[in-house]
Amino acid sequence: MSVTPEPRTVFLAKTPLYDLHLELGARMVGFAGYHMPVQYPHGIIHEHLHTRAAAGLFDVSHMGQVRISGDGAARALEAMAPMDVADLAVGHMRYGVFTADGGGILDDFMVTNAGQYLTLVINAACKADDLKRIRAAVGDGCQIDELTDHALLALQGPAACSVLGAIAPALADMPFMTAADVELAGIVCAVSRSGYTGEDGFEISVSAAEAADLAKMLLANDAVAPVGLGARDSLRLEAGLCLYGHDLNPQTTPVEAGLGWTIAQVRRSGGERAGGFPGEARIFQQLAEGPSRRLVGLRPQGKAPVRADADLVDSDGSSIGIVTSGSFGPTVGAPVAMGYVGSEYRKPGTIVRAVVRGKPLPAEVVRLPFVERRYYRG
Amino acid sequence: MSAMKFTKDHEWILMEDGDIGVVGITDYAQDQLGELVYVELPEIDQVLGGGSDAVVIESVKAAGEVKAPVSGSVVEVNESLVDEPEKVNNDPTGDGWFIKIKVTDVKELDELMDEDAYKEYIDEL
Numbered sequence: 001m002s003v004t005p006e007p008r009t010v011f012l013a014k015t016p017l018y019d020l021h022l023e024l025g026a027r028m029v030g031f032a033g034y035h036m037p038v039q040y041p042h043g044i045i046h047e048h049l050h051t052r053a054a055a056g057l058f059d060v061s062h063m064g065q066v067r068i069s070g071d072g073a074a075r076a077l078e079a080m081a082p083m084d085v086a087d088l089a090v091g092h093m094r095y096g097v098f099t100a101d102g103g104g105i106l107d108d109f110m111v112t113n114a115g116q117y118l119t120l121v122i123n124a125a126c127k128a129d130d131l132k133r134i135r136a137a138v139g140d141g142c143q144i145d146e147l148t149d150h151a152l153l154a155l156q157g158p159a160a161c162s163v164l165g166a167i168a169p170a171l172a173d174m175p176f177m178t179a180a181d182v183e184l185a186g187i188v189c190a191v192s193r194s195g196y197t198g199e200d201g202f203e204i205s206v207s208a209a210e211a212a213d214l215a216k217m218l219l220a221n222d223a224v225a226p227v228g229l230g231a232r233d234s235l236r237l238e239a240g241l242c243l244y245g246h247d248l249n250p251q252t253t254p255v256e257a258g259l260g261w262t263i264a265q266v267r268r269s270g271g272e273r274a275g276g277f278p279g280e281a282r283i284f285q286q287l288a289e290g291p292s293r294r295l296v297g298l299r300p301q302g303k304a305p306v307r308a309d310a311d312l313v314d315s316d317g318s319s320i321g322i323v324t325s326g327s328f329g330p331t332v333g334a335p336v337a338m339g340y341v342g343s344e345y346r347k348p349g350t351i352v353r354a355v356v357r358g359k360p361l362p363a364e365v366v367r368l369p370f371v372e373r374r375y376y377r378g
Numbered sequence: 379m380s381a382m383k384f385t386k387d388h389e390w391i392l393m394e395d396g397d398i399g400v401v402g403i404t405d406y407a408q409d410q411l412g413e414l415v416y417v418e419l420p421e422i423d424q425v426l427g428g429g430s431d432a433v434v435i436e437s438v439k440a441a442g443e444v445k446a447p448v449s450g451s452v453v454e455v456n457e458s459l460v461d462e463p464e465k466v467n468n469d470p471t472g473d474g475w476f477i478k479i480k481v482t483d484v485k486e487l488d489e490l491m492d493e494d495a496y497k498e499y500i501d502e503l
Contacts, residue, residue: 044438045413328415328438
């Protein structure tokens, strides 16, 4: 079998936790221009299961963290994304997508109203393009700061609350999808109760200078294990969460992707701030008539994993869609996948076939998520 | 030094009685791959050219193939790996064997690395 060691010729940036990853025995890969840990010595399955049983600590500092301040900030974002930013209360956060003229998705992101400014967390691979568009959209009325001197950590799992609560008790009751500036053992952080695993958890923005100290403090708690990008992917997939570049791309609209819920009533046809975002015509048409294809969950019926780019066909072998994400789900104990199918195949229980190594393998369309989400509801 | 022979693709073959060879992957390979989640074994009597794909294996992150170290035909497969693919990770050169083949020409084994040569080979990777 072939195992190809990582090529070493490409320049890659380091996150503030790079040295710590090496100390912890991480296997590093190049990802979105950064050296990132794909796993630590115990391996992906162990890290995945540990996160759902206790708490996993992730370095997601490669992602873009952007502050936008000034009067036109919310309006500018609303001109780029079919979501409600203007009415986002202070201390609250929302998930949204930037759209293109055809209604496709240019990136997905989290936006937080931090009072003095809006904070965006955007995908690493998209941050350069996103920033160009944001600068063009906000014009001179707003200031844009890219927090290149900040790390971003995620602590996810049922034990995350007690781990952070031991350091800063006020965090224990923090509602899901809210954020606050908090001191963690004297280290100033912006903490949100949010994440990408389907579990309860927090995302923590901290200065690069203090990031390693904070990470070590969290890892000192027995409940916490370091987790790499490999398990991050299997966790989000089991949680039915989309990955930009796979499930979301410029050819997929938010309606097709099952993200119609991110389009608040106020931005829909008839709403107070209806439209005014790229792709409005196609998106409104799909909201009214239903999209012709839809992102669905898939449970392959055998043991073989079904991965991204596998064709989906019907019993005649005709193409009906494509797999966009797929792997083995350690908590499910079986292969799981997501993909787009013609809307006539979207009903849960429908059997479709995924072509793997030239053979059509049966897979059942299922509702997402594969594993129940356990967000904190108070 | 054991009589195991090794390929550049990290397969091993150990001859049993006569012309029957047991085939698996090395500890280096299983460590690189990560924990296996799927194994697809060939059919009994399947004829394999040296270097051709014999077994499909998948870890969480990746799919790969175990190639036949030398030409032969499949005489036995390790069915237990279907339900317990992690055996390959736990004991890659013992319980984690994949297939046994009736080797067509034992002279093909001479082209493979012995244990010392393989150790040197992976040191340089």
